[in-house]
Amino acid sequence: MLIGKLRDGRVVAVKRLYENNCKRVEQFMNEIDILTRLHHPNLVTLYGCTSRHSRELLLVYEFIPNGTVADHLHGGDSRRGSPSWNTRMKIAIETANALAYLHASDVIHRDVKTNNILLDNNFCVKVADFGLSRLFPTHLTHVSTAPQGTPGYVDPEYHECYQLTDKSDVYSFGVVLVELISSLPAVDICRHRHEINLSNMAINKIQSNALHELVDSNIGFDTDDKIRSMITAMAELAFQCLQNDGDMRPSMQEVVEALLRIQRMNKTGETDKGHPDDDDAGLSKNNTSLVSPDSVTAKWSSSSTTPNGST
Structure with missing residues (x-):
């Protein structure tokens, strides 16, 4: 460039x-x-x-001057405890908004990753690199095409069935969410072989109720109860995005709505679940609310398999 x-x-x-x-x-x-x-x-x-x-x-x-999200999380610009949790929350919401807009415009990005999320000097998001993107006519359920994308982010269902849908972007965004809470790269061959793919690590840690082993310890998880609740809720949302079965994943618009509810926890200290003025507090398609890690594990472990991270 x-x-x-x-x-x-x-x-x-x-x-x-x-x-x-x-x-x-x-x-x-x-x-x-x-x-x-x-x-x-x-x-x-x-x-x-x-x-x-x-x-x-x-x-x-x-020109977007402040590098990529990957640079700031685990690249050359990364610093301990930076970006702050609130900035990571902002990055997640703005990226999700961009992807929801793409999907509403019948476009699938197909290469969602932290290296393709640029940041300006105010840490505002600019999603980039549309070379692999596909127009997706509304009358089709999927586009049949050879899988393309970046190792660690590719939807395992897309890889197995050669059927691209908007839920393929949702899976990739789930990996981005895990990067935001862990500050770890999507793929690292120096990790244990079962944890080389960050998606596998995240699924395993959440299912074993060991989220603290995944989260970056420098962003307030152990020192701020509100941040701890927000990170836990984001991990639960990432878990849903990383389901092997695309039909079990939320849409990007549902992801946006869930992230906005999580952001509001910074003011209220709790989710909006059950609030009389918020009938759609859960992810509407699957009737899934933001719940505790134990509840997530109980709900999903019998019906899902661990993503294999194939590319």
């Missing part, structure tokens, strides 16, 4: 296509097609591009 400046003073990021083969050109054209029809405050803005017949293929985006 190159950095430049337009004549009007705007700083831009320039994505250059180095391999001019059919697959790369297809991704180049796909990204243009997707981003020229979508406009959302949490999606990166495409300013322009070269012609597909140009000697070099270039995409010109707004």
